[in-house]
Amino acid sequence: MNAGPGAEQPRIVVIGAGPTGLGAAYRLRELGYTNFVMLESRNKVGGLAASETSANGFIYDIGGHVLFSHYEYFDKLFDTLLGDEYQLLLRESWVWMCDRFLPYPFQNNIKYLPKEVVYECLMGVIEAQKQPLDMSKFRNFEELILGVFGKGIAKHFMTPYNFKVWAHPASLMNKEWIGERVSVVDIARVLGNVVLDRDDAGWGPNSTFKYPRHGGTGGLFERMRPYVNDQLRLGASVVGVDADAKEVVLEDGTREPYDMLLSTMPLDLLVSSMKGTVPDEVRCQASRLRHSGSYIIGVGLRQPTPSNKCWMYFPEDNAPFYRVTYLSNYSPEVVPDATTHYSLLAEVSHSEFKPVDRGRVIEDTIQGMVNTRLLSERDRADIVDTHVIEREHTYPTPSVERDAALGVLHPWLESRDIYSRGRFGAWRYEVGNMDHSVAQGVEWVNRVLQDDVANELTYLAKRGC
Numbered sequence: 001m002n003a004g005p006g007a008e009q010p011r012i013v014v015i016g017a018g019p020t021g022l023g024a025a026y027r028l029r030e031l032g033y034t035n036f037v038m039l040e041s042r043n044k045v046g047g048l049a050a051s052e053t054s055a056n057g058f059i060y061d062i063g064g065h066v067l068f069s070h071y072e073y074f075d076k077l078f079d080t081l082l083g084d085e086y087q088l089l090l091r092e093s094w095v096w097m098c099d100r101f102l103p104y105p106f107q108n109n110i111k112y113l114p115k116e117v118v119y120e121c122l123m124g125v126i127e128a129q130k131q132p133l134d135m136s137k138f139r140n141f142e143e144l145i146l147g148v149f150g151k152g153i154a155k156h157f158m159t160p161y162n163f164k165v166w167a168h169p170a171s172l173m174n175k176e177w178i179g180e181r182v183s184v185v186d187i188a189r190v191l192g193n194v195v196l197d198r199d200d201a202g203w204g205p206n207s208t209f210k211y212p213r214h215g216g217t218g219g220l221f222e223r224m225r226p227y228v229n230d231q232l233r234l235g236a237s238v239v240g241v242d243a244d245a246k247e248v249v250l251e252d253g254t255r256e257p258y259d260m261l262l263s264t265m266p267l268d269l270l271v272s273s274m275k276g277t278v279p280d281e282v283r284c285q286a287s288r289l290r291h292s293g294s295y296i297i298g299v300g301l302r303q304p305t306p307s308n309k310c311w312m313y314f315p316e317d318n319a320p321f322y323r324v325t326y327l328s329n330y331s332p333e334v335v336p337d338a339t340t341h342y343s344l345l346a347e348v349s350h351s352e353f354k355p356v357d358r359g360r361v362i363e364d365t366i367q368g369m370v371n372t373r374l375l376s377e378r379d380r381a382d383i384v385d386t387h388v389i390e391r392e393h394t395y396p397t398p399s400v401e402r403d404a405a406l407g408v409l410h411p412w413l414e415s416r417d418i419y420s421r422g423r424f425g426a427w428r429y430e431v432g433n434m435d436h437s438v439a440q441g442v443e444w445v446n447r448v449l450q451d452d453v454a455n456e457l458t459y460l461a462k463r464g465c
């Protein structure tokens with residue numbers, strides 16, 4: 001389809017004004033395209049990458065958001081939106097275990113652990129690596145953990161930590177999502193670090209990262225709003241899609257006709273909301289998708305920050321959270337006065353496999369912070385703010401049946417001119433970060449307006465993972 005300036009523009013409806021919807025809308029406007037509307041159920045943009053301000057003036061993100069861009073387009077967008085109003089931060093991440101912090105990644109820094117644990121971890125790696133590494137033989141994430149990291153690291157870190165994050169057993173997860181996200185084991189490095197007493201924190205793509213100075217992570221996406229405001233409708237909740245009539249049904253009963261629909265709402269909910277003819281197989285595959293939800297707990301203290309750490313992982317069961325971020329170390333603007341206040345952001349996942357008591361989540365989080373010595377009992381008196389953000393869809397589980405399900409769902413939707421993109425639209429965690437999501441929106445526009453099919457690479461997980 002060629003819908004350049006002057007050509008008649010087909011009507012596009014975008015569901016959701018998170019990074020994917022915003023990326024698409026920004027690109028549409030950049031190409032001079034105006035015949036579209038973006039429907040967002042909440043009263044602000046940003047989706048899971050938005051931020052909230054508590055009653056006491058603390059700003060919290062929906063979990064620790066570390067920006068690492070794989071895209072020149074995203075880098076330029078960031079510069080256009082923020083100029084120099086960002087903080088450049090050094091990645092500083094830690095694992096709390098056995099009553100101490102060790103630098104991340106865990107496997108390269110086991111020398112910090114008690115000797116018996118070091119021994120168990122080393123023996124496990126050596127045993128696992130007796131066989132040449134053949135990733136194709138692992139049927140799921142659990143087998144990969146054991147086969148790559150060995151029994152010791154599996155027992156002490158990988159298994160408990162991943163269950164805390166994903167709220168799913170590793171045996172139900174595939175191994176394809178891993179990409180660059182999990183640092184695999186270099187046995188010479190692991191052994192060398194123990195024997196030579198070497199520190200080793202230099203892993204991964206994000207050794208520095210940028211963070212908006214104002215408004216938290218959401219501050220970045222708020223700044224996209226002026227570019228898309230003419231087509232944006234906030235408080236517009238989609239309750240159904242009529243694929244036969246090619247109409248989106250809103251909560252107030254009104255309908256929005258479309259020629260093409262870009263949906264960034266969760267794919268399982270999109271399909272279950274569909275009216276008209278939907279094959280049983282499509283409904284069945286959508287119901288097989290797995291996800292987890294989160295409670296994000298912000299805690300504000302009337303104290304200067306006690307640490308220069310960024311974020312910390314917590315694999316043990318002495319705290320409900322898997323990660324805590326010193327959010328006020330990212331920007332002084334997220335607390336009322338950074339000389340006298342700081343903030344912590346804890347992430348607690350939940351699912352059918354890992355129920356969490358909402359009524360206790362604040363107290364359990366604070367107790368977990370005391371158990372892991374982030375706070376002392378005395379610090380409780382200086383807590384001046386607590387704030388909980390709840391989201392039902394936060395992690396699209398890369399389950400073993402996911403790719404087969406997506407192989408049915410996306411082609412059928414596209415045959416009806418419905419394109420499901422983004423973290424929960426595509427349902428591919430490995431391309432579900434902020435930069436990937438913006439890119440999914442941009443690349444979709446390039447595809448449908450410029451016949452650039454080959455370049456929708458991010459959504460296909462062929463780039464950036």
Ligand SMILES: Cc1cc2nc3c(=O)[nH]c(=O)nc-3n(C[C@H](O)[C@H](O)[C@H](O)COP(=O)(O)OP(=O)(O)OC[C@H]3O[C@@H](n4cnc5c(N)ncnc54)[C@H](O)[C@@H]3O)c2cc1C
Pocket residue numbers: 015016017018019020021039040041042045046047048049050062063064065066067068236237238239264265266294347394395421422423424425432433434435437
């Ligand atoms: C705990 C956590 C930690 C993260 N950490 C990082 C990180 O470190 N780095 C990173 O790059 N990314 C991170 N992310 C991912 C980042 O938040 C996502 O990449 C991004 O928000 C996905 O954008 P999206 O537009 O695809 O989806 P979303 O952000 O989910 O946006 C979808 C939008 O659609 C709207 N919507 C849904 N249903 C409807 C409906 N029926 N009608 C109308 N509107 C609807 C929603 O309100 C939402 O605004 C993290 C996410 C989470 C949850």
